[in-house]
Amino acid sequence: MNNNTLDFSNEEFANILQKVSAMVLDKYEHLDEIKGFNVSSQEEVEGWFNEPLPRTGKDSFELLDEVKTKVFDSATGNLGKNMYAYVMSGGNQISTVAELLLSTVNQNNTKWHLAPAMTEIEKRVIKWAAEMIDYTSEAGGAMVSGGSEANLAGLTVARNIFFKKFDIKRKGLFGVKPFTVYCSTETHNCVDKSLSLIGIGTDHLRRVKTQNDLTIDVEALENQIKADIEQGFQPFCIVGNAGTVNTGAIDDLNALADIAQKYHLWLHIDGAYGGLASSLPSLKAKYAGLERADSVALDFHKWLYQPFEIGCVLVRNWRIMRDTYYKEADYLATELQENANARLEFNEHYFQLSRNAKAFKAWMSVKAYGFDRIQQMIQKDIDLTNYLIKLVEESSDFELKSKADLAVACFRYKGNLTAEEEITALNQQLIPALEADGRVFITSTKLNGEFVLRACIINHRKTEQSIEYLLDTIRDVAAKL
Numbered sequence: 001m002n003n004n005t006l007d008f009s010n011e012e013f014a015n016i017l018q019k020v021s022a023m024v025l026d027k028y029e030h031l032d033e034i035k036g037f038n039v040s041s042q043e044e045v046e047g048w049f050n051e052p053l054p055r056t057g058k059d060s061f062e063l064l065d066e067v068k069t070k071v072f073d074s075a076t077g078n079l080g081k082n083m084y085a086y087v088m089s090g091g092n093q094i095s096t097v098a099e100l101l102l103s104t105v106n107q108n109n110t111k112w113h114l115a116p117a118m119t120e121i122e123k124r125v126i127k128w129a130a131e132m133i134d135y136t137s138e139a140g141g142a143m144v145s146g147g148s149e150a151n152l153a154g155l156t157v158a159r160n161i162f163f164k165k166f167d168i169k170r171k172g173l174f175g176v177k178p179f180t181v182y183c184s185t186e187t188h189n190c191v192d193k194s195l196s197l198i199g200i201g202t203d204h205l206r207r208v209k210t211q212n213d214l215t216i217d218v219e220a221l222e223n224q225i226k227a228d229i230e231q232g233f234q235p236f237c238i239v240g241n242a243g244t245v246n247t248g249a250i251d252d253l254n255a256l257a258d259i260a261q262k263y264h265l266w267l268h269i270d271g272a273y274g275g276l277a278s279s280l281p282s283l284k285a286k287y288a289g290l291e292r293a294d295s296v297a298l299d300f301h302k303w304l305y306q307p308f309e310i311g312c313v314l315v316r317n318w319r320i321m322r323d324t325y326y327k328e329a330d331y332l333a334t335e336l337q338e339n340a341n342a343r344l345e346f347n348e349h350y351f352q353l354s355r356n357a358k359a360f361k362a363w364m365s366v367k368a369y370g371f372d373r374i375q376q377m378i379q380k381d382i383d384l385t386n387y388l389i390k391l392v393e394e395s396s397d398f399e400l401k402s403k404a405d406l407a408v409a410c411f412r413y414k415g416n417l418t419a420e421e422e423i424t425a426l427n428q429q430l431i432p433a434l435e436a437d438g439r440v441f442i443t444s445t446k447l448n449g450e451f452v453l454r455a456c457i458i459n460h461r462k463t464e465q466s467i468e469y470l471l472d473t474i475r476d477v478a479a480k481l
């Protein structure tokens with residue numbers, strides 16, 4: 001190691017990179033063996049890392065060996081075929097390479113001259129994202145950490161732009177009528193979290209009941225808006241779902257857009273989970289109205305198969321982003337630079353100052369695989385979900401609890417039980433038992449109050465055999481309870 005810096009000699013660094021490559025390749029060579037979950041005890045894992053602040057450095061090869069055993073080998077199997085929990089995509093190899101390249105050049109994607117190529121790449125990926133979902137070609141936006149932040153950004157933009165007349169950016173929310181926001185009961189909790197952060201408060205979120213298919217009841221929505229107006233509230237935003245987290249339900253977005261138009265409300269659409277599936281010819285019609293949204297949240301670490309983190313917020317134009325986030329500061333001025341007007345400054349169009357170039361991995365992935373191929377993978381995930389649904393329906397020991405258009409299915413294992421309480425208890429026991437077993441990783445949710453197992457399939461590596469393995473493993477673990 002060179003004594004005056006933190007750098008290695010080129011030869012040492014080459015050897016380290018070679019060892020890292022070997023570790024990465026080893027993961028792929030053993031892809032089929034990757035379990036859903038690898039470790040059992042929190043204390044054990046905590047113990048691996050329980051050491052005082054290291055004052056002197058460790059040999060990098062030994063460090064990589066430590067990483068291999070403590071981190072790589074124990075990693076939850078998001079990469080592999082046995083992950084069904086939450087909404088976990090398997091990532092992709094080109095993005096692994098992109099992240100290494102990105103941290104090598106260490107660009108700060110906040111000002112054009114700090115990251116010229118990365119800024120233009122982010123602008124381009126925003127254009128592509130709009131094209132993928134058939135949104136306006138004028139769209140502006142930003143790469144963010146994920147779906148939660150994309151929803152927070154959309155709702156922040158909504159609040160600032162919708163209430164420009166109140167100058168909320170400067171004065172805050174003091175002295176204005178309570179604003180009310182509308183969504184279905186199936187909406188992700190990041191909307192509640194966002195509203196508490198932006199000063200609107202969760203008491204002003206109206207969670208409207210759903211229909212049998214778990215999409216928002218549009219009539220109930222309109223009645224709620226009317227009632228709120230009568231009671232002196234200021235309705236301002238509808239949050240539509242382009243794929244709910246529980247079941248992938250897609251609200252009637254055109255109906256929401258009509259209501260938003262009628263009552264002059266902002267329409268924000270949470271497309272974190274399902275937004276990119278709107279690009280599929282087989283589903284296009286289901287998403288009609290998405291193009292009418294004022295803001296859209298997308299999540300590329302879901303159906304663009306990106307490694308964590310990368311989400312994207314889209315709004316109808318760049319001006320909207322700037323009006324929401326711009327705050328001048330002498331130390332950030334760049335108007336003297338050549339071509340200053342043509343340079344898009346992300347710090348003026350988003351909250352963060354320093355920010356990494358998340359778009360780079362998405363850009364490399366789309367170029368390397370082509371969006372057609374990515375769409376094929378999305379379609380494959382959906383087809384495999386239908387395969388799971390078919391197996392569950394054909395079986396005598398499982399029962400299906402939700403069918404949806406996207407890649408999530410809810411069901412219960414019942415074995416040969418018939419009493420409701422016993423079936424619920426069995427499924428509740430199954431969740432920790434399956435985690436302890438580790439072969440597959442699946443989580444639960446509640447649908448209309450009923451406890452169900454929930455399998456989400458967003459992984460281009462899954463096959464019909466993986467789906468069969470999931471059900472067989474559940475049977476096997478249940479038999480041992």
Ligand SMILES: Cc1ncc(COP(=O)(O)O)c(C=O)c1O
Pocket residue numbers: 086087145146147148149151188190243244245270271272273274299311
């Ligand atoms: C519909 C929906 N919205 C928002 C989110 C939150 O996204 P993230 O986990 O990237 O913050 C999710 C995550 O599953 C989701 O499914």
